[in-house]
Amino acid sequence: MAKVTVYITGSIAAYKGIEVVRGLQKQGHVVRVVMTAAACKLVAPATLAALTKQPVLTSLWTDQDPIPHIELADWTDLAVVVPASADIIAKLANGLADDAASTTLLATSAPKIVVPAMNSHMWAAAPTQRNLKQLQADGVTIIEPAQGMLAEGYAGKGRLPEPAAIVADVQAMLTANGPLQGRRILITAGGTREPIDPVRFIGNRSSGKMGMALARAALAAGATVTLVVGQVSVPLPQSPRLTVVPVESTADLLTAVQREFSAADALLMAAAVADFRPTQAADQKVKKAADRADWQLTLTETTDVLKTVADQKRPGQLVVGFAAETQNLLANAQKKLASKGADMIVANAVGGQNGAFGSNRDQVTILRAHQAVDQWPEMSKDGVATKLVTQLATMMKSGD
Structure with a gap:
Protein backbone atom coordinates (compact mmCIF):
# COMPACT_ATOMS: atom_id res chain seq x y z
CA MET A 1 0.00 0.00 0.00
CA ALA A 2 1.32 3.42 -0.96
CA LYS A 3 0.33 7.03 -0.36
CA VAL A 4 -0.49 8.43 -3.80
CA THR A 5 -1.29 12.04 -4.61
CA VAL A 6 -3.27 12.47 -7.81
CA TYR A 7 -3.12 15.87 -9.55
CA ILE A 8 -6.08 16.59 -11.84
CA THR A 9 -5.53 19.50 -14.22
CA GLY A 10 -7.45 21.44 -16.85
CA SER A 11 -7.93 18.87 -19.61
CA ILE A 12 -11.33 17.77 -20.92
CA ALA A 13 -10.28 14.28 -19.77
CA ALA A 14 -10.39 15.45 -16.14
CA TYR A 15 -13.39 13.22 -15.48
CA LYS A 16 -11.22 10.16 -16.16
CA GLY A 17 -9.04 11.20 -13.25
CA ILE A 18 -11.90 10.07 -11.02
CA GLU A 19 -11.62 6.55 -12.47
CA VAL A 20 -7.86 6.56 -11.87
CA VAL A 21 -8.43 7.53 -8.23
CA ARG A 22 -10.95 4.71 -7.82
CA GLY A 23 -8.64 2.23 -9.53
CA LEU A 24 -5.76 3.11 -7.23
CA GLN A 25 -8.02 2.77 -4.21
CA LYS A 26 -9.07 -0.69 -5.38
CA GLN A 27 -5.38 -1.62 -5.44
CA GLY A 28 -5.27 -0.75 -1.75
CA HIS A 29 -3.51 2.61 -1.98
CA VAL A 30 -4.40 5.71 0.04
CA VAL A 31 -5.16 8.55 -2.35
CA ARG A 32 -5.31 12.31 -1.90
CA VAL A 33 -6.14 14.79 -4.65
CA VAL A 34 -4.92 18.19 -5.83
CA MET A 35 -6.91 20.08 -8.47
CA THR A 36 -6.09 23.16 -10.51
CA ALA A 37 -8.59 25.98 -10.92
CA ALA A 38 -9.27 24.87 -14.51
CA ALA A 39 -9.91 21.28 -13.38
CA CYS A 40 -12.47 22.54 -10.88
CA LYS A 41 -14.44 23.98 -13.81
CA LEU A 42 -14.67 20.46 -15.30
CA VAL A 43 -15.02 18.21 -12.22
CA ALA A 44 -16.43 19.11 -8.83
CA PRO A 45 -13.85 18.84 -6.02
CA ALA A 46 -16.64 17.54 -3.76
CA THR A 47 -16.72 14.34 -5.84
CA LEU A 48 -13.05 13.61 -5.15
CA ALA A 49 -13.38 14.60 -1.51
CA ALA A 50 -16.23 12.12 -1.10
CA LEU A 51 -14.25 9.33 -2.76
CA THR A 52 -11.00 9.88 -0.87
CA LYS A 53 -12.49 10.95 2.48
CA GLN A 54 -9.89 13.75 2.36
CA PRO A 55 -10.20 17.45 1.50
CA VAL A 56 -9.13 18.28 -2.05
CA LEU A 57 -6.29 20.80 -2.23
CA THR A 58 -7.31 23.57 -4.64
CA SER A 59 -5.65 26.59 -3.03
CA LEU A 60 -2.60 27.44 -0.98
CA TRP A 61 -4.79 29.59 1.23
CA THR A 62 -6.60 27.06 3.37
CA ASP A 63 -7.65 26.99 6.99
CA GLN A 64 -6.69 23.34 7.46
CA ASP A 65 -2.94 23.85 7.38
CA PRO A 66 -0.82 27.00 7.11
CA ILE A 67 1.54 25.31 4.64
CA PRO A 68 -0.63 22.62 2.97
CA HIS A 69 1.66 22.07 -0.02
CA ILE A 70 4.59 21.03 2.18
CA GLU A 71 2.46 18.75 4.34
CA LEU A 72 1.09 16.98 1.27
CA ALA A 73 4.48 16.84 -0.48
CA ASP A 74 6.06 15.19 2.57
CA TRP A 75 3.13 12.73 2.84
CA THR A 76 3.40 11.54 -0.78
CA ASP A 77 5.03 8.27 -1.85
CA LEU A 78 4.12 8.79 -5.52
CA ALA A 79 2.69 11.78 -7.41
CA VAL A 80 0.52 11.11 -10.48
CA VAL A 81 -0.53 14.01 -12.72
CA VAL A 82 -3.56 12.75 -14.65
CA PRO A 83 -4.63 14.25 -16.92
CA ALA A 84 -1.63 16.55 -17.33
CA SER A 85 -2.36 19.67 -19.36
CA ALA A 86 0.26 21.44 -21.46
CA ASP A 87 0.20 24.18 -18.83
CA ILE A 88 1.12 21.98 -15.86
CA ILE A 89 3.78 20.21 -17.93
CA ALA A 90 5.37 23.56 -18.75
CA LYS A 91 5.25 24.66 -15.12
CA LEU A 92 6.75 21.42 -13.81
CA ALA A 93 9.50 21.39 -16.45
CA ASN A 94 10.51 24.97 -15.68
CA GLY A 95 10.09 24.98 -11.90
CA LEU A 96 7.19 27.40 -11.81
CA ALA A 97 5.06 27.47 -8.66
CA ASP A 98 2.09 29.83 -8.95
CA ASP A 99 -0.78 27.69 -7.66
CA ALA A 100 -1.47 24.78 -5.30
CA ALA A 101 -0.71 22.07 -7.87
CA SER A 102 2.57 23.44 -9.25
CA THR A 103 3.80 24.46 -5.80
CA THR A 104 3.09 21.06 -4.27
CA LEU A 105 4.70 19.27 -7.21
CA LEU A 106 7.82 21.40 -6.89
CA ALA A 107 8.03 20.56 -3.20
CA THR A 108 7.53 16.81 -3.78
CA SER A 109 10.69 14.71 -3.76
CA ALA A 110 8.78 11.44 -4.33
CA PRO A 111 8.73 9.84 -7.82
CA LYS A 112 6.38 11.46 -10.31
CA ILE A 113 4.30 10.10 -13.18
CA VAL A 114 2.87 12.52 -15.76
CA VAL A 115 0.04 11.40 -18.07
CA PRO A 116 -0.53 14.10 -20.72
CA ALA A 117 -3.89 14.67 -22.41
CA MET A 118 -4.44 17.51 -24.85
CA ASN A 119 -5.18 18.41 -28.44
CA SER A 120 -2.84 16.71 -30.92
CA HIS A 121 -1.47 20.05 -32.14
CA MET A 122 -0.59 21.07 -28.59
CA TRP A 123 1.03 17.68 -28.01
CA ALA A 124 3.18 17.96 -31.13
CA ALA A 125 4.17 21.60 -30.48
CA ALA A 126 7.91 22.11 -30.05
CA PRO A 127 7.63 23.72 -26.58
CA THR A 128 5.56 20.78 -25.27
CA GLN A 129 8.02 18.21 -26.61
CA ARG A 130 10.92 20.22 -25.20
CA ASN A 131 9.25 20.34 -21.79
CA LEU A 132 8.58 16.60 -21.84
CA LYS A 133 12.25 15.89 -22.60
CA GLN A 134 13.22 18.07 -19.66
CA LEU A 135 10.85 16.17 -17.37
CA GLN A 136 12.32 12.86 -18.49
CA ALA A 137 15.82 14.23 -17.87
CA ASP A 138 14.62 15.16 -14.38
CA GLY A 139 13.56 11.56 -13.74
CA VAL A 140 9.82 12.00 -14.30
CA THR A 141 8.02 9.03 -15.90
CA ILE A 142 5.87 10.01 -18.89
CA ILE A 143 2.93 7.83 -19.95
CA GLU A 144 2.32 9.01 -23.50
CA PRO A 145 -1.18 9.82 -24.75
CA ALA A 146 -3.00 7.49 -27.09
CA GLN A 147 -4.22 7.90 -30.66
CA GLY A 148 -7.99 8.33 -30.93
CA MET A 149 -10.92 10.65 -31.23
CA LEU A 150 -10.36 13.98 -29.51
CA ALA A 151 -12.89 16.36 -28.00
CA GLU A 152 -12.54 18.55 -31.09
CA GLY A 153 -14.16 15.84 -33.21
CA TYR A 154 -11.17 14.51 -35.12
CA ALA A 155 -8.60 11.80 -34.47
CA GLY A 156 -5.05 12.41 -33.33
CA LYS A 157 -2.49 11.74 -30.62
CA GLY A 158 -3.41 13.37 -27.35
CA ARG A 159 -6.19 11.20 -25.97
CA LEU A 160 -5.76 10.07 -22.36
CA PRO A 161 -5.01 6.32 -22.11
CA GLU A 162 -7.74 4.22 -20.55
CA PRO A 163 -7.81 4.63 -16.74
CA ALA A 164 -7.32 0.87 -16.18
CA ALA A 165 -4.11 0.95 -18.20
CA ILE A 166 -2.89 4.00 -16.27
CA VAL A 167 -3.59 2.26 -12.96
CA ALA A 168 -1.72 -0.83 -14.17
CA ASP A 169 1.32 1.28 -15.11
CA VAL A 170 1.24 3.07 -11.76
CA GLN A 171 0.95 -0.26 -9.99
CA ALA A 172 3.96 -1.53 -11.93
CA MET A 173 6.05 1.37 -10.67
CA LEU A 174 4.87 0.85 -7.09
CA THR A 175 5.50 -2.91 -7.02
CA ALA A 176 9.01 -3.04 -8.40
CA ASN A 177 9.95 -5.44 -5.55
CA GLY A 178 7.44 -8.14 -6.56
Whole structure:
Protein backbone atom coordinates (compact mmCIF):
# COMPACT_ATOMS: atom_id res chain seq x y z
CA MET A 1 0.00 0.00 0.00
CA ALA A 2 1.32 3.42 -0.96
CA LYS A 3 0.33 7.03 -0.36
CA VAL A 4 -0.49 8.43 -3.80
CA THR A 5 -1.29 12.04 -4.61
CA VAL A 6 -3.27 12.47 -7.81
CA TYR A 7 -3.12 15.87 -9.55
CA ILE A 8 -6.08 16.59 -11.84
CA THR A 9 -5.53 19.50 -14.22
CA GLY A 10 -7.45 21.44 -16.85
CA SER A 11 -7.93 18.87 -19.61
CA ILE A 12 -11.33 17.77 -20.92
CA ALA A 13 -10.28 14.28 -19.77
CA ALA A 14 -10.39 15.45 -16.14
CA TYR A 15 -13.39 13.22 -15.48
CA LYS A 16 -11.22 10.16 -16.16
CA GLY A 17 -9.04 11.20 -13.25
CA ILE A 18 -11.90 10.07 -11.02
CA GLU A 19 -11.62 6.55 -12.47
CA VAL A 20 -7.86 6.56 -11.87
CA VAL A 21 -8.43 7.53 -8.23
CA ARG A 22 -10.95 4.71 -7.82
CA GLY A 23 -8.64 2.23 -9.53
CA LEU A 24 -5.76 3.11 -7.23
CA GLN A 25 -8.02 2.77 -4.21
CA LYS A 26 -9.07 -0.69 -5.38
CA GLN A 27 -5.38 -1.62 -5.44
CA GLY A 28 -5.27 -0.75 -1.75
CA HIS A 29 -3.51 2.61 -1.98
CA VAL A 30 -4.40 5.71 0.04
CA VAL A 31 -5.16 8.55 -2.35
CA ARG A 32 -5.31 12.31 -1.90
CA VAL A 33 -6.14 14.79 -4.65
CA VAL A 34 -4.92 18.19 -5.83
CA MET A 35 -6.91 20.08 -8.47
CA THR A 36 -6.09 23.16 -10.51
CA ALA A 37 -8.59 25.98 -10.92
CA ALA A 38 -9.27 24.87 -14.51
CA ALA A 39 -9.91 21.28 -13.38
CA CYS A 40 -12.47 22.54 -10.88
CA LYS A 41 -14.44 23.98 -13.81
CA LEU A 42 -14.67 20.46 -15.30
CA VAL A 43 -15.02 18.21 -12.22
CA ALA A 44 -16.43 19.11 -8.83
CA PRO A 45 -13.85 18.84 -6.02
CA ALA A 46 -16.64 17.54 -3.76
CA THR A 47 -16.72 14.34 -5.84
CA LEU A 48 -13.05 13.61 -5.15
CA ALA A 49 -13.38 14.60 -1.51
CA ALA A 50 -16.23 12.12 -1.10
CA LEU A 51 -14.25 9.33 -2.76
CA THR A 52 -11.00 9.88 -0.87
CA LYS A 53 -12.49 10.95 2.48
CA GLN A 54 -9.89 13.75 2.36
CA PRO A 55 -10.20 17.45 1.50
CA VAL A 56 -9.13 18.28 -2.05
CA LEU A 57 -6.29 20.80 -2.23
CA THR A 58 -7.31 23.57 -4.64
CA SER A 59 -5.65 26.59 -3.03
CA LEU A 60 -2.60 27.44 -0.98
CA TRP A 61 -4.79 29.59 1.23
CA THR A 62 -6.60 27.06 3.37
CA ASP A 63 -7.65 26.99 6.99
CA GLN A 64 -6.69 23.34 7.46
CA ASP A 65 -2.94 23.85 7.38
CA PRO A 66 -0.82 27.00 7.11
CA ILE A 67 1.54 25.31 4.64
CA PRO A 68 -0.63 22.62 2.97
CA HIS A 69 1.66 22.07 -0.02
CA ILE A 70 4.59 21.03 2.18
CA GLU A 71 2.46 18.75 4.34
CA LEU A 72 1.09 16.98 1.27
CA ALA A 73 4.48 16.84 -0.48
CA ASP A 74 6.06 15.19 2.57
CA TRP A 75 3.13 12.73 2.84
CA THR A 76 3.40 11.54 -0.78
CA ASP A 77 5.03 8.27 -1.85
CA LEU A 78 4.12 8.79 -5.52
CA ALA A 79 2.69 11.78 -7.41
CA VAL A 80 0.52 11.11 -10.48
CA VAL A 81 -0.53 14.01 -12.72
CA VAL A 82 -3.56 12.75 -14.65
CA PRO A 83 -4.63 14.25 -16.92
CA ALA A 84 -1.63 16.55 -17.33
CA SER A 85 -2.36 19.67 -19.36
CA ALA A 86 0.26 21.44 -21.46
CA ASP A 87 0.20 24.18 -18.83
CA ILE A 88 1.12 21.98 -15.86
CA ILE A 89 3.78 20.21 -17.93
CA ALA A 90 5.37 23.56 -18.75
CA LYS A 91 5.25 24.66 -15.12
CA LEU A 92 6.75 21.42 -13.81
CA ALA A 93 9.50 21.39 -16.45
CA ASN A 94 10.51 24.97 -15.68
CA GLY A 95 10.09 24.98 -11.90
CA LEU A 96 7.19 27.40 -11.81
CA ALA A 97 5.06 27.47 -8.66
CA ASP A 98 2.09 29.83 -8.95
CA ASP A 99 -0.78 27.69 -7.66
CA ALA A 100 -1.47 24.78 -5.30
CA ALA A 101 -0.71 22.07 -7.87
CA SER A 102 2.57 23.44 -9.25
CA THR A 103 3.80 24.46 -5.80
CA THR A 104 3.09 21.06 -4.27
CA LEU A 105 4.70 19.27 -7.21
CA LEU A 106 7.82 21.40 -6.89
CA ALA A 107 8.03 20.56 -3.20
CA THR A 108 7.53 16.81 -3.78
CA SER A 109 10.69 14.71 -3.76
CA ALA A 110 8.78 11.44 -4.33
CA PRO A 111 8.73 9.84 -7.82
CA LYS A 112 6.38 11.46 -10.31
CA ILE A 113 4.30 10.10 -13.18
CA VAL A 114 2.87 12.52 -15.76
CA VAL A 115 0.04 11.40 -18.07
CA PRO A 116 -0.53 14.10 -20.72
CA ALA A 117 -3.89 14.67 -22.41
CA MET A 118 -4.44 17.51 -24.85
CA ASN A 119 -5.18 18.41 -28.44
CA SER A 120 -2.84 16.71 -30.92
CA HIS A 121 -1.47 20.05 -32.14
CA MET A 122 -0.59 21.07 -28.59
CA TRP A 123 1.03 17.68 -28.01
CA ALA A 124 3.18 17.96 -31.13
CA ALA A 125 4.17 21.60 -30.48
CA ALA A 126 7.91 22.11 -30.05
CA PRO A 127 7.63 23.72 -26.58
CA THR A 128 5.56 20.78 -25.27
CA GLN A 129 8.02 18.21 -26.61
CA ARG A 130 10.92 20.22 -25.20
CA ASN A 131 9.25 20.34 -21.79
CA LEU A 132 8.58 16.60 -21.84
CA LYS A 133 12.25 15.89 -22.60
CA GLN A 134 13.22 18.07 -19.66
CA LEU A 135 10.85 16.17 -17.37
CA GLN A 136 12.32 12.86 -18.49
CA ALA A 137 15.82 14.23 -17.87
CA ASP A 138 14.62 15.16 -14.38
CA GLY A 139 13.56 11.56 -13.74
CA VAL A 140 9.82 12.00 -14.30
CA THR A 141 8.02 9.03 -15.90
CA ILE A 142 5.87 10.01 -18.89
CA ILE A 143 2.93 7.83 -19.95
CA GLU A 144 2.32 9.01 -23.50
CA PRO A 145 -1.18 9.82 -24.75
CA ALA A 146 -3.00 7.49 -27.09
CA GLN A 147 -4.22 7.90 -30.66
CA GLY A 148 -7.99 8.33 -30.93
CA MET A 149 -10.92 10.65 -31.23
CA LEU A 150 -10.36 13.98 -29.51
CA ALA A 151 -12.89 16.36 -28.00
CA GLU A 152 -12.54 18.55 -31.09
CA GLY A 153 -14.16 15.84 -33.21
CA TYR A 154 -11.17 14.51 -35.12
CA ALA A 155 -8.60 11.80 -34.47
CA GLY A 156 -5.05 12.41 -33.33
CA LYS A 157 -2.49 11.74 -30.62
CA GLY A 158 -3.41 13.37 -27.35
CA ARG A 159 -6.19 11.20 -25.97
CA LEU A 160 -5.76 10.07 -22.36
CA PRO A 161 -5.01 6.32 -22.11
CA GLU A 162 -7.74 4.22 -20.55
CA PRO A 163 -7.81 4.63 -16.74
CA ALA A 164 -7.32 0.87 -16.18
CA ALA A 165 -4.11 0.95 -18.20
CA ILE A 166 -2.89 4.00 -16.27
CA VAL A 167 -3.59 2.26 -12.96
CA ALA A 168 -1.72 -0.83 -14.17
CA ASP A 169 1.32 1.28 -15.11
CA VAL A 170 1.24 3.07 -11.76
CA GLN A 171 0.95 -0.26 -9.99
CA ALA A 172 3.96 -1.53 -11.93
CA MET A 173 6.05 1.37 -10.67
CA LEU A 174 4.87 0.85 -7.09
CA THR A 175 5.50 -2.91 -7.02
CA ALA A 176 9.01 -3.04 -8.40
CA ASN A 177 9.95 -5.44 -5.55
CA GLY A 178 7.44 -8.14 -6.56
CA PRO A 179 8.02 -11.88 -7.15
CA LEU A 180 9.94 -11.23 -10.38
CA GLN A 181 12.28 -8.62 -8.90
CA GLY A 182 15.71 -9.00 -10.46
CA ARG A 183 14.37 -11.16 -13.30
CA ARG A 184 14.61 -10.24 -16.97
CA ILE A 185 11.56 -11.11 -19.03
CA LEU A 186 11.50 -10.96 -22.83
CA ILE A 187 8.03 -10.53 -24.35
CA THR A 188 6.96 -10.37 -27.97
CA ALA A 189 3.70 -8.69 -28.94
CA GLY A 190 1.62 -7.60 -31.90
CA GLY A 191 1.58 -8.81 -35.47
CA THR A 192 4.36 -9.04 -38.02
CA ARG A 193 4.08 -7.72 -41.56
CA GLU A 194 5.60 -9.37 -44.62
CA PRO A 195 6.11 -6.93 -47.53
CA ILE A 196 4.57 -7.62 -50.92
CA ASP A 197 5.82 -4.35 -52.41
CA PRO A 198 6.72 -0.97 -50.87
CA VAL A 199 3.06 -0.19 -50.02
CA ARG A 200 1.43 -3.60 -49.47
CA PHE A 201 2.01 -6.36 -46.96
CA ILE A 202 0.64 -9.60 -45.55
CA GLY A 203 -0.48 -9.06 -41.97
CA ASN A 204 -2.91 -10.36 -39.38
CA ARG A 205 -5.62 -9.14 -37.00
CA SER A 206 -3.55 -9.07 -33.81
CA SER A 207 -4.14 -5.96 -31.67
CA GLY A 208 -1.22 -6.59 -29.29
CA LYS A 209 -3.50 -6.39 -26.23
CA MET A 210 -2.30 -9.68 -24.76
CA GLY A 211 1.35 -8.76 -25.13
CA MET A 212 0.78 -5.35 -23.55
CA ALA A 213 -1.08 -6.99 -20.66
CA LEU A 214 1.81 -9.42 -20.15
CA ALA A 215 4.29 -6.55 -20.12
CA ARG A 216 2.24 -4.65 -17.55
CA ALA A 217 1.87 -7.76 -15.38
CA ALA A 218 5.59 -8.56 -15.52
CA LEU A 219 6.46 -4.97 -14.63
CA ALA A 220 3.95 -5.08 -11.77
CA ALA A 221 5.72 -8.21 -10.51
CA GLY A 222 9.03 -6.33 -10.43
CA ALA A 223 10.65 -7.67 -13.60
CA THR A 224 12.86 -5.81 -16.02
CA VAL A 225 11.06 -6.23 -19.35
CA THR A 226 12.21 -6.12 -22.95
CA LEU A 227 9.20 -5.82 -25.27
CA VAL A 228 9.79 -6.76 -28.90
CA VAL A 229 6.75 -5.27 -30.59
CA GLY A 230 5.32 -5.49 -34.07
CA GLN A 231 2.13 -3.82 -35.22
CA VAL A 232 -0.22 -2.97 -32.35
CA SER A 233 -3.36 -0.88 -31.94
CA VAL A 234 -3.02 -0.18 -28.22
CA PRO A 235 -0.65 2.07 -26.23
CA LEU A 236 2.66 0.70 -24.99
CA PRO A 237 3.29 0.49 -21.24
CA GLN A 238 5.61 3.07 -19.72
CA SER A 239 8.22 2.17 -17.09
CA PRO A 240 11.89 2.83 -16.34
CA ARG A 241 12.25 -0.96 -16.33
CA LEU A 242 10.85 -1.38 -19.85
CA THR A 243 12.85 -1.44 -23.09
CA VAL A 244 10.86 -1.43 -26.33
CA VAL A 245 12.30 -2.92 -29.52
CA PRO A 246 10.12 -2.23 -32.59
CA VAL A 247 10.12 -4.74 -35.45
CA GLU A 248 8.30 -5.12 -38.75
CA SER A 249 8.74 -8.59 -40.27
CA THR A 250 9.20 -12.09 -38.91
CA ALA A 251 12.88 -11.92 -39.83
CA ASP A 252 13.19 -8.69 -37.81
CA LEU A 253 11.44 -10.40 -34.89
CA LEU A 254 13.78 -13.38 -34.99
CA THR A 255 16.86 -11.15 -35.06
CA ALA A 256 15.64 -9.09 -32.11
CA VAL A 257 14.61 -12.11 -30.02
CA GLN A 258 17.87 -13.94 -30.64
CA ARG A 259 19.81 -10.83 -29.67
CA GLU A 260 17.87 -10.32 -26.42
CA PHE A 261 17.24 -13.93 -25.41
CA SER A 262 20.62 -14.72 -23.87
CA ALA A 263 20.10 -12.09 -21.15
CA ALA A 264 16.51 -13.15 -20.39
CA ASP A 265 15.26 -15.50 -17.69
CA ALA A 266 12.07 -16.18 -19.63
CA LEU A 267 10.57 -15.55 -23.05
CA LEU A 268 6.83 -15.03 -23.56
CA MET A 269 6.12 -15.34 -27.29
CA ALA A 270 2.75 -13.58 -27.52
CA ALA A 271 3.38 -12.03 -30.94
CA ALA A 272 1.18 -13.11 -33.84
CA VAL A 273 3.95 -14.19 -36.19
CA ALA A 274 3.30 -14.58 -39.91
CA ASP A 275 3.72 -18.19 -41.04
CA PHE A 276 4.25 -17.25 -44.70
CA ARG A 277 5.84 -14.43 -46.67
CA PRO A 278 6.03 -13.60 -50.37
CA THR A 279 8.91 -15.46 -51.98
CA GLN A 280 10.05 -12.20 -53.51
CA ALA A 281 8.89 -8.68 -52.66
CA ALA A 282 8.60 -6.21 -55.52
CA ASP A 283 10.96 -3.22 -55.43
CA GLN A 284 8.26 -0.87 -56.75
CA LYS A 285 4.50 -0.69 -56.26
CA VAL A 286 2.78 -3.27 -58.44
CA LYS A 287 0.30 -1.43 -60.68
CA LYS A 288 -2.90 -2.66 -62.27
CA ALA A 289 -2.40 -3.76 -65.86
CA ALA A 290 -4.86 -3.89 -68.75
CA ASP A 291 -3.59 -7.30 -69.88
CA ARG A 292 -4.30 -9.08 -66.58
CA ALA A 293 -7.22 -9.32 -64.19
CA ASP A 294 -5.49 -11.21 -61.40
CA TRP A 295 -2.22 -11.30 -59.51
CA GLN A 296 -0.87 -14.48 -58.02
CA LEU A 297 1.59 -14.42 -55.14
CA THR A 298 3.99 -17.24 -54.38
CA LEU A 299 4.46 -17.68 -50.65
CA THR A 300 7.15 -19.44 -48.66
CA GLU A 301 7.30 -20.38 -44.99
CA THR A 302 8.91 -17.98 -42.56
CA THR A 303 11.40 -19.14 -39.95
CA ASP A 304 9.79 -20.74 -36.90
CA VAL A 305 10.86 -18.18 -34.29
CA LEU A 306 9.54 -20.08 -31.26
CA LYS A 307 11.26 -23.34 -32.15
CA THR A 308 14.49 -21.67 -33.24
CA VAL A 309 14.84 -19.77 -29.98
CA ALA A 310 13.58 -22.60 -27.73
CA ASP A 311 16.27 -24.87 -29.19
CA GLN A 312 18.87 -22.35 -27.93
CA LYS A 313 17.65 -22.03 -24.35
CA ARG A 314 20.03 -22.76 -21.53
CA PRO A 315 19.18 -24.63 -18.32
CA GLY A 316 16.93 -22.49 -16.16
CA GLN A 317 15.51 -20.42 -18.99
CA LEU A 318 11.76 -20.71 -19.59
CA VAL A 319 10.00 -20.36 -22.93
CA VAL A 320 6.25 -19.81 -23.16
CA GLY A 321 4.55 -20.08 -26.54
CA PHE A 322 1.06 -19.05 -27.59
CA ALA A 323 -1.22 -21.04 -29.88
CA ALA A 324 -4.00 -19.08 -31.57
CA GLU A 325 -6.27 -21.60 -33.27
CA THR A 326 -9.53 -21.49 -35.22
CA GLN A 327 -10.23 -25.24 -34.90
CA ASN A 328 -9.01 -28.35 -33.07
CA LEU A 329 -7.62 -26.17 -30.30
CA LEU A 330 -6.27 -28.83 -27.94
CA ALA A 331 -4.93 -31.14 -30.65
CA ASN A 332 -3.05 -28.33 -32.38
CA ALA A 333 -1.75 -26.95 -29.08
CA GLN A 334 -0.54 -30.38 -27.95
CA LYS A 335 1.27 -30.76 -31.26
CA LYS A 336 2.88 -27.36 -30.79
CA LEU A 337 3.99 -28.23 -27.25
CA ALA A 338 5.60 -31.46 -28.47
CA SER A 339 7.35 -29.94 -31.48
CA LYS A 340 8.46 -26.46 -30.46
CA GLY A 341 10.54 -27.15 -27.34
CA ALA A 342 8.54 -24.67 -25.22
CA ASP A 343 8.00 -25.19 -21.50
CA MET A 344 4.39 -24.04 -21.74
CA ILE A 345 1.82 -23.36 -24.43
CA VAL A 346 -1.01 -20.89 -23.85
CA ALA A 347 -3.78 -21.88 -26.26
CA ASN A 348 -6.77 -19.79 -27.21
CA ALA A 349 -9.43 -19.73 -29.89
CA VAL A 350 -9.44 -16.88 -32.40
CA GLY A 351 -11.67 -15.98 -35.27
CA GLY A 352 -15.44 -15.75 -35.29
CA GLN A 353 -17.64 -13.53 -33.15
CA ASN A 354 -15.97 -14.49 -29.87
CA GLY A 355 -12.40 -14.57 -31.10
CA ALA A 356 -9.62 -13.17 -28.93
CA PHE A 357 -8.11 -10.81 -31.54
CA GLY A 358 -8.96 -7.25 -30.54
CA SER A 359 -11.03 -8.30 -27.53
CA ASN A 360 -10.36 -7.23 -23.95
CA ARG A 361 -11.22 -10.71 -22.71
CA ASP A 362 -9.87 -14.18 -23.36
CA GLN A 363 -10.26 -17.79 -22.36
CA VAL A 364 -7.03 -19.77 -22.43
CA THR A 365 -5.91 -23.31 -21.85
CA ILE A 366 -2.47 -24.04 -20.37
CA LEU A 367 -0.47 -27.01 -21.60
CA ARG A 368 2.76 -28.29 -20.05
CA ALA A 369 4.61 -31.54 -20.62
CA HIS A 370 3.61 -34.39 -18.29
CA GLN A 371 0.90 -32.28 -16.64
CA ALA A 372 -2.87 -32.22 -16.94
CA VAL A 373 -4.37 -29.68 -19.29
CA ASP A 374 -5.46 -26.62 -17.30
CA GLN A 375 -8.43 -24.76 -18.77
CA TRP A 376 -8.86 -21.31 -17.24
CA PRO A 377 -12.22 -19.55 -17.12
CA GLU A 378 -12.83 -16.55 -19.36
CA MET A 379 -11.40 -13.37 -17.84
CA SER A 380 -9.91 -10.05 -18.89
CA LYS A 381 -6.61 -10.17 -20.71
CA ASP A 382 -5.05 -8.30 -17.79
CA GLY A 383 -6.39 -11.07 -15.54
CA VAL A 384 -4.92 -13.77 -17.79
CA ALA A 385 -1.59 -11.95 -17.86
CA THR A 386 -1.44 -11.53 -14.08
CA LYS A 387 -2.27 -15.20 -13.47
CA LEU A 388 0.24 -16.31 -16.09
CA VAL A 389 3.03 -14.13 -14.66
CA THR A 390 2.27 -15.46 -11.17
CA GLN A 391 2.60 -19.02 -12.48
CA LEU A 392 5.83 -18.09 -14.26
CA ALA A 393 7.27 -16.70 -11.01
CA THR A 394 6.36 -19.93 -9.22
CA MET A 395 8.05 -22.00 -11.93
CA MET A 396 11.22 -19.91 -11.69
CA LYS A 397 11.32 -20.18 -7.92
CA SER A 398 10.92 -23.95 -7.99
CA GLY A 399 13.27 -24.41 -10.94
CA ASP A 400 10.48 -26.27 -12.72
